[in-house]
Amino acid sequence: MRFADYAKIYLKAGNGGSGSAHFRREKYIPKGGPDGGDGGRGAHIILRGNANMNTLLDLRYKKYIKAPHGMPGGKQQSTGKSGEDLILPVPLGTIAYEFETRKLIGEVTEEGQELIIAKGGKGGLGNTHFKSSTNQTPRYAQPGEPGEEIVVEIELKLIADVGLVGFPNAGKSTLLAATSAARPKIADYPFTTLEPNLGVVQLPDYRSFVIADIPGIIEEAHQGKGLGLRFLRHIERNRVLLFVVAANTDIKAEYEILLEELRQYRADLLEKPRLLAISKADLHPGYELPEEPQVDIPYVTISAASGHNLDALKEMLWMMMQTISEDE
Template sequence: MRFADYAKIYVTAGKGGDGSAHFRREKYVPKGGPDGGDGGKGGDVVLVGRHQLNTLLDLRYKKFIKSNKGDNGSGSRKTGSSGADTRLEVPLGTVAFDADSRERVGEITEEGQELIIAKGGRGGLGNWHFKSSTRQSPTYAQEGKEGEERTIELELKLIADVGLVGFPNAGKSTLLSVLSEARPKIADYPFTTLEPNLGVVSFSDYRSFVMADIP
């Protein structure tokens, strides 16, 4: 039985670190020139393929995802550290779309494959970049750029290993909720389930299978 699994997430990549407006100051160099370093790059938001995953269930409950800011630059032209990327593990076969334009961002097809869905902001330039023959002591340094923000729709075509079939109000949804982490609508009247619900049943040895509650 073939089904499609969906998740919609709002992602914000990390802001770039600010450049430094610093001047070299040493004991025997009282009027050292500008030496402010650049800010570090902001962290990306990245999808990572994992063959042991079967559904997008985990991402349905992570609506807002934000990556890490880059560090600010410092003296001696030291560049700030880049913000750590935020990695989201998804099953193989996951396709990412921009929710606004419906443009296809990419597809995860291999174990460990990475796909950037939001790029971190560039770090700002330190003040030493702005020194010139007419400006020997620039006090200006750039701020880091904001990270990319977008809403991403994830789609996964999957095959249910087990289907629950029975009369209306027979307890199929209840059984699915007990055996997996799925939370289907359950009520004491017939035809509560109007579309298939999917759940992943996991074993202690990390094996799992997909179960579907079929209306």
């Protein structure tokens, strides 16, 4: 399945049905009073969270969505049928904005959660509502209100326990494949990963957590360079950030560049718990680094190729998440 994390759609919610201006007419009651019913509500357009989805592909190519109208009111004060709400299933982590103003409409983060992104119009009142002592036979009813018309931007920010942050070719995809059942594309050239990948990491005693492989960051990614802002937003919803830097690079310098890109994009991301995994440690004899990296966070040397320290890494991440849960 292709990954899609953005959609721009024109929405038209249903119009409300018109109220009825009907009068009671029966065999022995030729001049009965008003009995017109109210119109039905126009259909809403609603996003509904679906934990089994992980892409906005179903919405990506829908440019125009129109919901059904409410039915007009009838005689004997019968209310018209409301339009059937249009439900759009979306992955957890979906956010909707008004396109013109970028005003936040809402976000969907839980299974079954519903978010109305375009409201249907109210049905008009029937003529029974307008009867009074001075107007016994109102010959008018209220028209239904128009449904909301809006252009929305829908974005997906992946929800994962751990997000992998690193440069292209740092070994993130290899690490994801070695620690989970995910099978991302892996090759020895930059930007092999063009879309985020999710994997479930299994630990003993039925423990597990979700890890997200984010496409590689480059310098000035916060300005849109490389794959830029499109993927930086996926880091926002991760509980723990796992920085991945290759052992055959200037570890401290690369870590600080990654840190600065996150700071420039959203400074509060640096408040998340962080761990450094120094990948490709098998390039050094005995997995020993020539010198200790001068970084301000815990680190562990790993090799996805040989499995070196992968179990230790998973346990460290698990313990970090348990600490977060206790603080929440």
